[in-house]
Amino acid sequence: MKMKSYKKFAVIIGLLVMILFSVIPEQADAAQMPLSISYCKLNSNGKKLTVKAAVKEKNDKTKKKLYLIGLDAYKKESGKTDVKPLKSGKVKGSKITFTVKYQSDMLCKKYVIAYKTGKKYQIISNAFYITNPEKIAGYKGKGPSTSSKKGLQAEQLEDALELRTKHVVLNITADTLFTTDKTNAITYKYRGKKYYFNPGTVQNFDDQIKAYNSAGAKVTVILLIPNNTASSVSAMRYQCPENTKYSSFKTSSKKSSAMFEAMMTFLAGRYSNKEILVMGWILGNEVNSPGIWNYGGNVSMSKYMSNYARAYRIAYNAVKSASKYSNVYISLDHNWNLDADNDGNKYFTAKSTLDTFYQTVNKYGKVPFKIAFHAYPQGLVDPVFWDDSMAVNSDQSKIITFHNLSVLTKYVKKQFGKKYTIMLSEQSFNSTKGEEVQAAAYAYAYYMSEADSMIESFIYGRHTDNPEEMKDNCYWGLRDASGTKRMIWDVFQYIDSKDSLKFTKPLLSYTNLKKWEKISGYKKSKYEKMGSIRQKPVLAEIHTNSSSSVSLFWTKCHYADGYEIIRNGQIIRVIWNMDTCGYTDDNVKAGESYSYKVRSFKVAPSSRSNKTRTALYSGYSNTQEVTVSAGTVEWNEKSCEVSGGKITLTWKSQEGVSGYQVARATSFDGNYENIADVTKNTYTDSQTQAGVTYYYKVRAYVTKNGQNYYGGYSGAMQKMALIQLSVRQISDSFELSWNPWQGAVRYQIYCETVDDSAFVKQKTVNTTIYHCSTYKDQYENSEPFEAGIIYEFKVRAVLADGTKTDWSNVYEIDMNGSQTETQSVMSTTEETETTETVQTGVDTENTEETENTENTENTENTENTETTETTETTETTETTETTETTETTETTEATETTEATETTETTETTETTETTEATETTETTETTEATETTETTETTETTETTETTEITETTETTEATEMTETTETTENSKN
Secondary structure (H helix, E strand, O other): OHHHHHHHHHHHHHHHHHHHHHHOHHHHHHHHOOEEEEEEEEOOOOOEEEEEEEEOOOOOOOOOOEEEEEEOOOOOOOOEEOOOOOEEEOOEOOEEEEEEEOOHHHOOOEEEEEEEEOOEEEEOEOOEEOOOHHHHOOEOOOOOOOOOOEEEEOOOHHHHHHOOOOEEEEEEEHHHHEOOOHHHOEEEEEOOEEEEEOHHHHHHHHHHHHHHHHOOOEEEEEEEEEOOOOHHHHHHEOOOOOOOOEEOEOOOOHHHHHHHHHHHHHHHHHOEOOOOEOOEEEEOOOOOOOOOOOEOOOOOHHHHHHHHHHHHHHHHHHHHOOEOOOEEEEEEOOOOOOOOOOOOOOOOOHHHHHHHHHHHHHOOOOOOOEEEEOOOOOOOOOOOHHHOOOOOOOOOOOOOOHHHHHHHHHHHHHHOOOOOOEEEEEEOOOOOOOHHHHHHHHHHHHHHHHHOOOEEEEEEOOOEOOHHHHOOOOOOOOEOOOOOEOHHHHHHHHOOOOOHHHHHHHHHHHOOOOOHHHOOOOOHHHHHOOOOOOOOOOEEEEEEEEOOEEEEEEOOOOOOOEEEEEEOOEEEEEEOOOOOOEEEEOOOOOOOEEEEEEEEEEEEEOOOOOOOEEEEEOOOOOOEEEEOOOOOOOEOHHHOEEEOOEEEEEEOOOOOOOEEEEEEEOOOOOOOEEEEEEOOOEEEEOOOOOOOEEEEEEEEEEEEOOEEEEOOOOOOEEEEOOOOEEEEEEOOEEEEEEOOOOOEEEEEEEEEEOOOOOEEEEEEEOOOEEEEOEEEOOOOOEEEOOEOOEEEEEEEEEEOOOOEOOOOEEEEEEEOOOEEEEEEOOOOOOEEOOOOOOEOOEOOOOOOOOOOOOOOOOOOOOOOOOEEEOOOOOEEEOOOOOOOOOOOOOOOOOOOOOOEEEEEOOOOOOOOOOOOOOOOOOOOOEEEEEOOOOOOOOOOOOEOOOOOOOOOOOOOOOOOOOEEEEOOOOOOOOO
């Protein structure tokens, strides 16, 4: 039994020894290496890389021809390698130096020295990364210049800007960054391999980062890889337990290392320019808590930090090579010397993690890494950090909160140096003890951060309450889940301004301090010298809506809660909405003058009771005066009509006005001259010229004590004057006359009787007078005018290019009876005519047979010669050869709603010269239903109107608010 136990024990010891040596070979080998690299830097222009090493122990190996080798980050740093060397050299004295041409694929590699043995190379030095990648940085700017350390993990862009956030932290998750959809992706080629990034995700971050940069804020990004099944990033993710939130970035294989390098070079390169710049990159979340927040394989601290340090060096070199002053951070929680479950692998203390990381990462070349620390209060849910019992003033403190923040800053400065600065990248304060306590805790913590030179920025962790955190009784947001602002929102907005103390001094009573000066390093004068952010509105516009209403508009004031409206020195309205920048005063009288001005206000805390507030006012806006007249006229477009040369205008009437003034011009922006002064809301302009487009504007006015007070002009109403036709009876005939149309070469005259179904073309003339004793009916028969029958006439012009104008007014008259003028007919009247073909500006008509008798026009398909009318009695043909045509054309077309009867002729014509000769025609007429092919024009009114906007004020009447006025120079005494 004893022998068997002894053998069993020996086997166990042997296995333990094997495991031990398999775990620490690189560390053991590195300590025993005969060469020690201490320098690996790019030259001043970044074109050459120099590596220097010293001989620690001279032996046969150091006398050999040695080689500089660049290893990918994932590769083993000891033993033999088959990687092709960059250069060879020999030790001189006790040193050896290699200088090689730098190439882009060398950026994230680590460099070793080896000698050749067979076909491989035996490594005999430690490994070293390039320590000054900033030498090749494309962007060398320092980013936005910020005036304070105030920051936020922003969730709502517009709200974060309204809060005047100077430092913004955003999350980028790798699974949403990469995509497997190659057809719709941003393709990025890195070291010969293509990677695919999600364009939607990238564009979203582009827009956010650019907006924050434009507002003067510095942006930091937290890089995360969630514990999910997204295949796009599986190579970089550890196989995590179910309850783990995030994985550490895996870089231990060729694929994972290359993918991480590609991601970092893509992001760093994209966000390294003046307009779209990321100044900070936080690698992972709460690295000392791998069990939940940064899982790395459930390994020992040394192994875990070795893996993390590898990823950090890749990220550091990628970032620095793109932007000289951007930084990379390690994230830590507040468990300084506390292992949350004493497991040893699931949680590490923040202090041991920081120390181990410092030693591990600097083993490959010293880099001044940055720290992202989470200084949450003890227990998370209690905002009163000033009584945190576990946070003591010692390096051995279990936790570090704001109660003992100086322990962290002093330790880092002493152990690592003042270049290892700290961003307080996430901490929030619960509101369960009241909004005043939450706001007081924030103010306290903020002032501490501003007073410590080792603190870069103080990032508040929760913008709006998170439903998952609310389940754990954590209500950390500046706004609650519904979006309502808490008191901390206003304190946050104003804390880095001249009014800082007006918001925070009343909160002292909720803390253990009597004055903020008790905070080490706090200087009241620093905040008193800061600029005021109270904005004075500019009263930009004021106008009369009606004889009893005035509207005023002003510029929006950010960082305010509302506005006061002052009329003639008295406050007439308080508006509780920063976005409401207009007001309508309906309590004014016509002809009276009023002066207006506006000022903004911000409500600040004033007492523990939370029942009263102090109002901080801006200066007054400029003053504007107005005499109440009338509102801007609005057209009644549907009632604005044209009838021949008469243009009738109609607009909406206004109550309480004395009259309206009508102005006219011949171009939209021309000189408008007053043409009428009327008391009704309509006017007819008869003084027009056919073919001219007129533009009209109208304004109302109020008369008081003999003085007219005018409202604003309407928009321009555009109308074209048409031909004004008049008809008179002379014996048993009619004489038609009309005013000329500009540019007309002839006129077409149409007539119908009330019993006919359509207008029929009577004559085409080149004068503005026409005399007729007969008319053509719908069958083209020439008939005398008869008493008792109503005849309707209309005229239109034909321009040189063949264009036909709109119709004149329609004139009704009966023989020996009444006469009536009706409005113009545009395109809805039934007409009978033969198709008119316009060529070279002349009508196409058949030769007329007798005096005053005109035949119908040929159809479009009939090949006949043009005829020109010369006198009332004789028609001659102008041209040429005409073939004998026996052709019946029947045309049926559908256009709009007009139906007309068109006569189709079979015409035999002979060649004629310019003599006075009648052509014999034989008419065979077949009547068919067809549409009128004559052009008709429907006039479209173009109306420019000026909108009058009535502002409806939003008044908060439920809040009982005692407004204690505090000017910029007088501090409220009730504190």
